[in-house]
Amino acid sequence: MPELTVRHIKKSFDGNPAIRDISFSVAAGRVLALVGENGAGKSTLMRVLSGAIQPDGGEVLLDGEPARIARPADALSLGIRIVYQELSLLPHLSVGENVLLGRMPTRGLPFQVDWREVNRIAGATLAGFGFPDIDPQALVRSLSVPRQQVVEIAKALVTEPRILILDEPTAVLSASETDRLFAKVRELARSGATVIYISHRLEEIFEIADEVVVLKDGQSVLQGEVGTLTQAELITAMVGRPLEAIYPERNRTPGHAVLEIEQLCDGHTFEGIDLTVHAGEIVGMFGLVGSGRTELAKAVFGSEAWTSGEVRLEGAAARITNPAAAVRAGMAMITEDRKGDGLALDASVADNAMLASYRRTSRAGVIDGTARKRMVDQKVRELSIRLRNTAQPVRQLSGGNQQKVVLAKWMLVEGTKLFIFDEPTRGVDIATKVEIYQMIADLAAAGAAVLLISSEMPEVLGLSDRLLVMREGRLVAELEPSGFNPEVVFAHAAGLTLHQGSERLQ
Amino acid sequence: MSEASPTATQLPAWQRFSRADLIFAAAILALIVFASLASEAFLTQRNMVNVSRQLVTNGFLSLGMLMVVRTGGIDLSVGSVLALAGLLATGLQEQMHFSAAILLALGSGVVIGWINGFLIARYNLQPFIVTLATMGSVRGLVYVYANTPRYPVDEAFRGLLGGAFIGPVPVTFILFALAVPMVWFYLNHAVSGRLAFAIGVNKEAVRLAGVNVGRHIIFAYVASGLFAAIAGVLLASRLGIAQPSVGVGYELDAIAAVVIGGGLLGGGGGTAIGVLGGVIALAVVDNVLNLFNVDSYYQQLLKGLIILVAVLARRKKA
Numbered sequence: 001m002p003e004l005t006v007r008h009i010k011k012s013f014d015g016n017p018a019i020r021d022i023s024f025s026v027a028a029g030r031v032l033a034l035v036g037e038n039g040a041g042k043s044t045l046m047r048v049l050s051g052a053i054q055p056d057g058g059e060v061l062l063d064g065e066p067a068r069i070a071r072p073a074d075a076l077s078l079g080i081r082i083v084y085q086e087l088s089l090l091p092h093l094s095v096g097e098n099v100l101l102g103r104m105p106t107r108g109l110p111f112q113v114d115w116r117e118v119n120r121i122a123g124a125t126l127a128g129f130g131f132p133d134i135d136p137q138a139l140v141r142s143l144s145v146p147r148q149q150v151v152e153i154a155k156a157l158v159t160e161p162r163i164l165i166l167d168e169p170t171a172v173l174s175a176s177e178t179d180r181l182f183a184k185v186r187e188l189a190r191s192g193a194t195v196i197y198i199s200h201r202l203e204e205i206f207e208i209a210d211e212v213v214v215l216k217d218g219q220s221v222l223q224g225e226v227g228t229l230t231q232a233e234l235i236t237a238m239v240g241r242p243l244e245a246i247y248p249e250r251n252r253t254p255g256h257a258v259l260e261i262e263q264l265c266d267g268h269t270f271e272g273i274d275l276t277v278h279a280g281e282i283v284g285m286f287g288l289v290g291s292g293r294t295e296l297a298k299a300v301f302g303s304e305a306w307t308s309g310e311v312r313l314e315g316a317a318a319r320i321t322n323p324a325a326a327v328r329a330g331m332a333m334i335t336e337d338r339k340g341d342g343l344a345l346d347a348s349v350a351d352n353a354m355l356a357s358y359r360r361t362s363r364a365g366v367i368d369g370t371a372r373k374r375m376v377d378q379k380v381r382e383l384s385i386r387l388r389n390t391a392q393p394v395r396q397l398s399g400g401n402q403q404k405v406v407l408a409k410w411m412l413v414e415g416t417k418l419f420i421f422d423e424p425t426r427g428v429d430i431a432t433k434v435e436i437y438q439m440i441a442d443l444a445a446a447g448a449a450v451l452l453i454s455s456e457m458p459e460v461l462g463l464s465d466r467l468l469v470m471r472e473g474r475l476v477a478e479l480e481p482s483g484f485n486p487e488v489v490f491a492h493a494a495g496l497t498l499h500q501g502s503e504r505l506q
Numbered sequence: 507m508s509e510a511s512p513t514a515t516q517l518p519a520w521q522r523f524s525r526a527d528l529i530f531a532a533a534i535l536a537l538i539v540f541a542s543l544a545s546e547a548f549l550t551q552r553n554m555v556n557v558s559r560q561l562v563t564n565g566f567l568s569l570g571m572l573m574v575v576r577t578g579g580i581d582l583s584v585g586s587v588l589a590l591a592g593l594l595a596t597g598l599q600e601q602m603h604f605s606a607a608i609l610l611a612l613g614s615g616v617v618i619g620w621i622n623g624f625l626i627a628r629y630n631l632q633p634f635i636v637t638l639a640t641m642g643s644v645r646g647l648v649y650v651y652a653n654t655p656r657y658p659v660d661e662a663f664r665g666l667l668g669g670a671f672i673g674p675v676p677v678t679f680i681l682f683a684l685a686v687p688m689v690w691f692y693l694n695h696a697v698s699g700r701l702a703f704a705i706g707v708n709k710e711a712v713r714l715a716g717v718n719v720g721r722h723i724i725f726a727y728v729a730s731g732l733f734a735a736i737a738g739v740l741l742a743s744r745l746g747i748a749q750p751s752v753g754v755g756y757e758l759d760a761i762a763a764v765v766i767g768g769g770l771l772g773g774g775g776g777t778a779i780g781v782l783g784g785v786i787a788l789a790v791v792d793n794v795l796n797l798f799n800v801d802s803y804y805q806q807l808l809k810g811l812i813i814l815v816a817v818l819a820r821r822k823k824a
Contacts, residue, residue, distance in 0.1 A: 303714055327716025341714050344707035346774045351704055355715040358697040365697050409715065 003028035003194045004163055009058035011044055016398040016429075018044040019055070020218035026211065028162075031185060031195045033205040033226070036215030037238055037456060042198055045215070046165060050082045051075040062163075079162030083153050083169060091141035096122035098140055099155050125158045126150070130180035146172050153181065157188075164188060165196040170204060171289040182208050200455060201288065202231050203494055214238055217429065235486060239458045246434055247462030248441035250481070254465065255279035256314070258417050258449035261300065264309035269295040270473035273309070277418065277449040282440065284464025285453045288493050292473040293453045294336055297420050300451075301333040302326040314417065327356060332410035336423035336453075338399075342406045345395040349387055350376045352394050352405050357412040379408040383439070400432030407439060419443055422453045437463055457486050469493050526819040527768065527780065534787045541794045548797060551674060558679040559668075559744060561789035563588070565682045565782075566737035567760035568767075569689045570730030572781045575764050576693065577726045578706035578773030579633035583622060584734035584760060585753035586644035587615050591738030592748040593652050599659040608663075612735045618644055619731020623724030641757070648750045656748045668744030678740045685733070690778035698722050706773025762809060763788055766816040775820075787812070 005025040011018050019041040026032040036042055047053045049060065051069040060067045062078060069075050075082075089098050096115075097104070099122040107114040122136035131150050140148060149172050156164060166185075170178045185195050185208055197209055205212060206226060214222040214237040222237045257276050265271040270292035277283045287293040298304040300311060302320035311318050313329055320326045326333070335342045343352050353376045354361065361371040376390050383404045387397055394405055403424065410416065421440065425433045440463060444450050454460045460467055461484045469477040469492040477492040490496075542549040567584045574581045591611040598607035618640060625636045658664060670677040692699040702722045704712045713719045742748040761771075766784035769776025788809065795805045 301714075323714050324716045324718050333714065335714060341708065341710035344704040344711050346707045347704045351700055352711075354700070355704060355712060355717065358701065362697045367695050367697055367700065369695065 003030075003063060004196075005061040005064070006045070006049075007059050007061065009045065009048060009060070010056045011048060011053065012056055014396060014398070017218055019048075022058075022215065022218070022220045024213045024220050024223050026194055026196070028194055029189050029192050030210045031189050031197055031208055033209035033212040034196055034198045034215065035200075035202070035205060035212060035234060035238060040215040040238070041218040042215055043167075044218075046082055046084075046167060046198075049075065049080055049163075049165065076159070079159075080165070081156040081159055081161035081163070082165040083156050083167060085168045085171065087145075087148055087152055089140045089148055089152060089155075091139070093140060094136065095126075095134060095138050095140055095143070095151050096136035098151055099125060099136070099158050101155070103159075121158065122154070125154050129154055129157060129184050146174060146177055149173060150177065157184070161193060163194045163196070165198070167198045168200065168289065169197075170199065170201065178204075201494060202234060202490070203496065205234075206231070231487070235457070246437065246458070248438050250465060252280045252282075252441075252444050252465065254281035255447065257312075258314055259300070259451065260310075260312040260315075262310045262312075264296070264299065264311065265307055266295060266299055266305065267307040270299075270470075273475055275468060275475065277451050279417070279447050279449050280444055281465050282444045282450040282452055282463055284460035284467040285451065285470060286457065286460045286467060286489055286493055287453075287455065287470035289455060291470045291493070293470045294422055296470070297333060297422050297451070297453055300326075301331060301420060303333075327413065330415055330417035331420065332356075332413060332416045332418070333420040334406055334410060334422060334424050336426060338402055338406060338426070343394050343402060346393050348391045349380075349385070349394055349397070349405055350390040353379060353390070353408045353412060356409050357414070360412070360414065375412060376408075379412060383408055383411075384435070398429075399427045400429050403428050403432065403436065407436070411443075416448060418449045418451070420451045420453070423455065424452070425454075425456065425459060433459075457489060461486065461489070471495055524768070524820075526816075529819060530766065530783060530787070530816070534783060534790065537787070537790055537794070541790065541797070545794070545797045548794065553793065553797070555671075555674065555676060557789050557793045559676045560792070561785050562676075562678045562682045562744075563737045563741050564756070564759045564763060564788060565785045566685065566733040566740070567756055568763035568781050568785050569685055569778070570733030571757070571760040571764050572767070572769055572776050572778065573689065573692070573702070573726040574633070574730045575761075575769045575771060576699075576706050576773065576776055577702045577723050578709065579626060579723070579726065580637065580761070580771060581619075581622065581727060581730045581734075582634065582637040582757045583618060583640040583644055584730060584737075585756035586641045586648065587618050587731055587734035588738035588741065588753040588756060589648045589748075589750060590618075590644055590651070591615050591735035592742035592752060593648060593656055593738075593750060595739040596658045596663070596742050596748040597652055597656040599663065604658065604660040604663040608739055611739050612732060615731040615733075615735025615738075616728055617731070619728040619734075620724060622731065623720075623727030626727065627720035627723040645754075652748075652750055655750070658743065658746060658748075664743050664746050668740060668742070668746070678744060681736075681740070685736075686778055686782050693778060698725055702726055703774075759788060759809075762813045762816075765813055765820075768820060770820075784816075 003026060007023050009019055009022045022041060022045055034042055048055050049069065051072040051074050060069060067078055069078065096118040100118055105114045105117040105121065106112055119136040126132065126134045129150065134147060134150065140151060143151065149169065153169060169181060173181065189195055199205055209226050211223065211225050212229065212234065213220055214234060216238060256279055258279050259277040261273055261275045264273040273296060285293055295304060299306040302322045302325055311320065318329055320329060339345060350372065354372060361368050361375060380387065380390065385401050385404045385408065387401065394402055397405065410419065424440065425436055428436065440450060440452065452460060452463055465481065467479045467484060467489065468475050469489055471493055479489065547553055570584060571581055591614055594614055595608050595611035598610055622637055622640055625631050626633050668678055672680060693703070701712060701717055705719055705722055709719055741752065763781055763784035764776055766787060767776055767780030791808060791812065792805060
């Protein structure tokens with residue numbers, strides 16, 4: 001009898017469907033991999049299962065019985081535990097307190113914490129997970145990020161979940177830590193629990209999962225046994241259409257070097273970076289989460305410090321120590337975290353669009369309202385941003401239209417020579433993706449240099465004139481379009497030898 | 507759909523205000539109508555002059571507080587700055603002309619505001635803690651300078667400001683009435699004002715847009731310090747005395763007016779007009795309760811309740 005069944009789940013936010021129709025079923029004792037591009041509906045589905053949000057339609061069944069998950073507490077009492085990508089630990093508390101948060105054992109008085117028991121339980125859980133060396137009494141902030149991730153998982157394990165959902169758990173783990181996690185996952189499955197495993201790393205899915213469900217644009221488009229599928233079939237199902245229809249043609253001729261980086265190093269996340277981006281060229285950069293690509297972009301843009309190396313803009317050494325200097329020097333950066341640092345969500349569309357270019361529409365610090373309105377309206381039309389009016393808070397727009405506001409902000413700055421795009425289509429529907437790809441191509445065609453960072457393989461392969469692959473803080477490969485092969489790129493990014501990579505495809 | 511541009515649609519004026527705004531406006535009007543029916547003294551010219559003079563202090567403090575709150579901050583030091591500026595403006599008259607004393611008093615507000623803003627922007631410290639510290643140390647400074655009241659030397663100090671009228675209207679109220687549109691203009695039509703608002707919503711996004719964030723934050727605290735100093739000078743000139751103990755707890759009334767006026771602590775809201783409404787509402791409540799001889803303890807209780815109602819009415823739907 002299947003343990004967990006999800007039937008026709010639907011969920012919209014402000015009229016934008018995040019999940020259109022997701023159905024799948026997984027038996028007890030099985031490991032199910034959930035894959036899909038960003039924005040395919042994985043995180044929304046998890047929030048439904050965790051009780052954080054209510055679906056608009058459909059149902060969740062446990063052992064054939066409809067499960068009511070109205071609140072997070074309901075999910076916990078049903079034995080559903082989710083380990084999110086973002087750490088939710090309290091850094092100033094001990095490992096033991098974090099693992100047993102909300103379920104502290106007591107002795108004597110009903111509110112008296114039994115610290116010996118706390119440390120014993122937490123220690124036993126960590127030891128059973130293969131990490132006997134993590135001290136339950138240590139403060140979480142004294143641990144490395146991978147170790148913190150281990151504690152986060154232990155927090156879920158201590159409740160002995162019936163259904164454990166892991167969201168990109170290995171993004172920060174080393175190979176040996178990943179092995180221990182996989183051993184634990186297998187052990188849980190053997191003991192009858194269900195594990196749902198979400199990951200971008202297709203290799204891992206072939207290693208750990210029994211079956212796989214592919215999500216695309218909020219729908220479950222494929223469910224199958226892992227043994228019967230190839231990586232190529234998975235990628236095609238995830239992207240859902242032939243690549244040629246999505247990406248603009250490459251008809252550009254690169255000009256002079258705009259950005260030159262030599263031996264750039266920040267002392268902890270990346271080192272020895274050499275790269276050049278020419279005018280009229282789109283240089284793609286692929287790397288897994290945690291490979292250091294975002295940190296590199298932030299360093300070039302002056303928002304994070306770097307320690308050694310050289311950055312040159314149009315041949316002249318540029319000492320860019322803050323984003324204001326970067327913008328003055330003709331750089332623009334579309335950040336990966338639109339809501340976190342790309343937009344002021346509660347401010348209006350007009351305020352956000354003008355954020356980087358107020359100097360153009362003001363005199364002595366006073367805004368020329370007519371000029372501002374003309375400029376913003378023009379960009380809204382050009383980018384066909386759908387909105388009621390430009391005084392509307394950006395929060396009310398759909399993800400795709402929000403991203404277009406970010407683009408409008410940078411396109412309103414005059415004389416930008418270098419655009420850095422970091423995950424420009426994250427959480428954006430496929431139609432808007434195609435529009436954004438065209439905009440990026442247009443910028444390059446108009447002579448701008450473009451550095452395109454993405455963890456979406458089809459995107460970098462489809463847009464780039466050249467592709468750099470980053471792994472563990474280093475550039476490990478540079479490929480020309482003739483060498484754009486998803487397996488090769490992935491093998492470089494994941495540090496697999498090609499032999500192993502193709503073996504998995506059998 | 508036939509419209510050429512999606513931006514061509516403009517909201518009708520009444521829709522630009524939130525429901526909470528309209529309810530508050532209605533509540534203030536209702537209170538005024540009630541007060542004028544219930545007490546013959548309320549709508550007299552003498553009482554109106556009183557109310558308009560009394561609200562000037564909280565009015566200036568609230569305008570400064572609004573500018574700070576819009577950046578996502580708070581300024582707890584305004585009461586202490588008010589006391590210091592009042593004492594300097596009166597006490598220094600023994601050494602110099604009163605206009606020079608006023609300038610130095612206003613300068614003290616600017617300097618303290620700058621210190622607040624600089625510490626918050628440059629070292630990324632929490633506004634609550636920084637201004638709590640300056641609130642305490644400026645109060646200490648006040649007592650170091652004068653632990654007994656100071657009286658103005660020059661008659662003109664009172665005659666031109668706190669005791670002056672143009673027609674029936676107090677000069678201090680006119681100064682406040684001029685400050686409101688200036689702040690409104692800054693918030694809506696100055697680059698710095700728009701950026702300050704965006705900073706309150708998402709500082710990192712503004713920084714990554716290439717904006718020198720610190721400058722706009724510092725400006726807000728300087729404005730708050732200056733407005734608090736103006737309030738202190740005007741209060742001393744109206745009362746004809748500067749007390750070192752004056753202004754304790756005034757920051758709470760200013761925060762209350764900002765919250766009633768739609769300000770969100772943590773950034774992201776508040777208008778000059780809304781704050782004007784908040785200031786008037788609090789002043790009318792005080793005045794009405796005084797007219798009915800209600801104990802001042804009940805006044806505090808009621809003000810607390812008003813703040814809670816304001817916050818509840820404006821809370822965001824989850």
